[in-house]
Amino acid sequence: MSANSLGTAATAAEYCYNGAMIEIATLGGGCYWCFEAFYQIINGVTSVVSGYSDGHTNNPTATQVYGGGTGHAEVVQITFDNSIISYHDILEIFFTMHDPTTLNRQGNDIGDEYRSVILYHNDTQRQLAGDLIKKFVPTLWKNPVVTQVVPFTKFWPADESNQDFYNKNLDAGYCQVIINPKIQKLRKKFAKKIKSS
Numbered sequence: 001m002s003a004n005s006l007g008t009a010a011t012a013a014e015y016c017y018n019g020a021m022i023e024i025a026t027l028g029g030g031c032y033w034c035f036e037a038f039y040q041i042i043n044g045v046t047s048v049v050s051g052y053s054d055g056h057t058n059n060p061t062a063t064q065v066y067g068g069g070t071g072h073a074e075v076v077q078i079t080f081d082n083s084i085i086s087y088h089d090i091l092e093i094f095f096t097m098h099d100p101t102t103l104n105r106q107g108n109d110i111g112d113e114y115r116s117v118i119l120y121h122n123d124t125q126r127q128l129a130g131d132l133i134k135k136f137v138p139t140l141w142k143n144p145v146v147t148q149v150v151p152f153t154k155f156w157p158a159d160e161s162n163q164d165f166y167n168k169n170l171d172a173g174y175c176q177v178i179i180n181p182k183i184q185k186l187r188k189k190f191a192k193k194i195k196s197s
Contacts, residue, residue: 022079023080024077031178032051042085050163058156060072075155120151
């Protein structure tokens with residue numbers, strides 16, 4: 001399946017592909033370049049696509065989203081084999097790697113497009129998100145959680161220049177200053193979940 005058909009047409013959270021149980025997670029927590037880079041190196045993750053969701057504008061462009069008024073959040077759509085990594089683990093990484101207590105903001109990125117949001121694909125995902133917010137997140141963060149937990153409706157992939165951004169732009173200032181230290185944190189905290197090189 002292409003990223004576009006997988007993102008926009010996927011209505012079920014799980015499907016079987018070549019004997020593997022494939023699941024989809026859709027998450028937003030600030031700049032999608034960071035989350036894309038994080039989940040690309042997690043064992044069991046087969047695809048990460050940057051894009052937009054939870055808004056009301058069809059097929060939005062980056063310019064429209066950043067200009068405001070579309071209602072969309074920057075998100076990543078993660079496809080993973082849940083026999084290797086669970087949705088629970090995907091969410092533990094999500095809550096560890098961004099601050100779910102800052103409303104419409106991650107660091108210097110400010111606006112509702114940077115909101116913390118989990119777009120659940122089924123009741124199991126919704127329940128797991130709620131459980132982690134109640135039991136796991138308070139062990140990491142002392143301020144109240146503002147992460148939205150909302151039903152997934154549609155995903156719009158970002159343009160090609162925003163896909164695989166970190167790997168295509170390793171020397172870019174944003175990658176060096178913002179993403180690299182976060183990847184080091186990810187490798188340290190989730191060492192057993194990182195793909196072998």
